Amino acid sequence: MRINVLQHTPNEGPGAIQSWAHDHGHDMYIYHPYQFGNLPTAKETALLVILGGPMSPNDDDEWIGRERVLIKHLLAAHKPIFGACYGAQQIAKTCGAAIKKAPHKEVGWAPVYLKSPAISHLPQQLTALHWHEEMFDIPAGAQLLFSSDLVQNQGFLLNGNVIGLQFHFEPEADNVREIAINDNHYPADHNDLHQTATEIIKHGVPAENKGVMYQLLDFITNNQN
Template sequence: MEKEILIVKNISREGPGLLEEVIKECGIAYTIIDLDQGQNFPPVENFGAVVVLGGPDSANDTSEKMKSELARIREAIESNIPYLGICLGLQTLVKAAGGTIIISPTREVGFIDPEGRNFTTELTAEGKRDPLFDGLDHSFKVFHLHGETVELTNDMTLLSVGKFCRNQVVKVGKNAYGMQCHFELTPEMIETWINEDPDLLLLDKKQLKENFAAIQDDYRRTGQTLFNNFLQIAEF
């Protein structure tokens, strides 16, 4: 039977975007579950990979939704099912694997950091060697939308760091990855987010669009390469 990728949305507006485009181009079967619409996070044992997207929840929440989400992610880790988490999906990965979620020292929102420069993330020595970043530069301009961050256990690997929020890309085991930034963002998604997300509503819409346009080509190429690398790691 053909392997499928399970994609889990924590809020309806935060979909897989560019990742979905890459999956379609590769002809890979996938299922999208929207927890925001009351759908259940299914058992992961029959999926070839699991992707968990962003959302406004905290991995520290004690809701039944979050308890179930963390339990399913633990199943993926324990079964060595390839995993990719984005934003909240990073935080739930770290929480499920025994790490800690805390308030970020800097609330990172948008494209521009507190010093007026693009938010960037830099690969560590381990990141430079990891297949997730094959064919990519060692520094990336990124988009952020988070107020919490992660503290790692000793057996987690830090692959990329930021200036204001250090732990940006994390690896758990041999094939579970989490990214704090959003490389799935498309022009259609940014249009929706800047009109609906409470944190982005506080920023200048015109400026956000200009910030995205300024880096969009490189951003897209990086996202496509990164997502294709993950699919290879997942053996699709």
């Protein structure tokens, strides 16, 4: 299976998603549209992964609009899509949902709570990495999948094979360090989780997060027909 990944900043890579791809024998292609402008076609995409980034779906960059065209084609073809943070917002906006300022800026580790039984054997509560101040409305026809204490709309499941998460399950320990040291000013500015970059690194990645990331990817790729 060809997995096409859209990466939007150097310090937010696929993390455990890449491990999942390797463990399953899939081929991964990583695109950097913010830098090079290149995007895959829907035809050559078996699974699309849309990662986070500092931009907003409400920005008017030409490549951001082209990403949504790609998402629209994949939705029409009923191909699986996973989006994290900005990526989830891009999916939601493609589906006509609003992207707006969240009631709280969340940067750091905080619990999220499962809100739907659609995916079996997920824990009722997990600790995820948050790195955002915008949020999505839940797209029409989608289920609310996760909420946090500060922001209700933290995840959605659409059509059985599309998942968008406002937070991050994909980073492993090296990835968290990379995110925090390069974007260390972001947690310090009006952060409602009140965590510093140093504290975020010291927290460590919960052991179950990688397994949950695998579960989510298994679910959407097994429900694509």
